[in-house]
Amino acid sequence: MARSTLGDERMVSDIVQPSVHKAWYKHGHNLGDKPYAQIWRRAVWQARDQAAGGWRERKFRVINRTIEDLDREFRERTVDPRDYARIYHQRILLQAIEAVLAEHGLEEMAEVYESLRIGETWCEISTRLGQSEGALKHRFYRFRKQFRPDN
Numbered sequence: 001m002a003r004s005t006l007g008d009e010r011m012v013s014d015i016v017q018p019s020v021h022k023a024w025y026k027h028g029h030n031l032g033d034k035p036y037a038q039i040w041r042r043a044v045w046q047a048r049d050q051a052a053g054g055w056r057e058r059k060f061r062v063i064n065r066t067i068e069d070l071d072r073e074f075r076e077r078t079v080d081p082r083d084y085a086r087i088y089h090q091r092i093l094l095q096a097i098e099a100v101l102a103e104h105g106l107e108e109m110a111e112v113y114e115s116l117r118i119g120e121t122w123c124e125i126s127t128r129l130g131q132s133e134g135a136l137k138h139r140f141y142r143f144r145k146q147f148r149p150d151n
Contacts, residue, residue, distance in 0.1 A: 005047040014050065022043040109143050112136065 003009040019042035023031060031038055045055075052058035094117070101110035108129065115125045126133040 001043065001047055005051050011050075015043050015046045019046050022046075106143065109140060112140050 002012045002015055006015075016039070019039050022042050023035070023038050027038070031117060037061055049055045049058050097113065101107070101113065111129070112125055117127075122133050126136045129136065
């Protein structure tokens with residue numbers, strides 16, 4: 001059994017000694033009619049445990065990885081690529097711009113601004129609003145110069 005399971009027949013004592021001790025601790029003198037059968041059964045499991053590295057490893061209850069290994073393996077899951085401070089400041093700026101637009105009654109420019117923010121093209125925006133693309137761009141950029149936050 002030691003040769004077939006562990007690959008070394010000299011490891012017999014490493015298997016038998018814990019098996020005998022476990023049987024003794026559990027049953028004492030009352031090992032029954034065939035004590036060798038109980039020792040053999042425990043020796044089989046002891047050999048399997050030692051081949052796997054222990055009973056926890058054999059039952060897959062232990063993960064033998066360091067945090068560095070997990071970090072390398074799951075880098076995209078453990079590191080958040082977003083810059084939350086920049087996103088926060090950007091939202092504050094966008095809310096301030098929307099407030100200025102609402103204050104001056106420029107709902108159309110607010111709509112253009114919102115459409116640009118979500119990624120629509122000038123062609124799509126001008127078609128939806130029913131204006132020419134060039135005129136809409138010109139009005140928006142003129143509006144933008146007028147209401148810059150640094151003024």
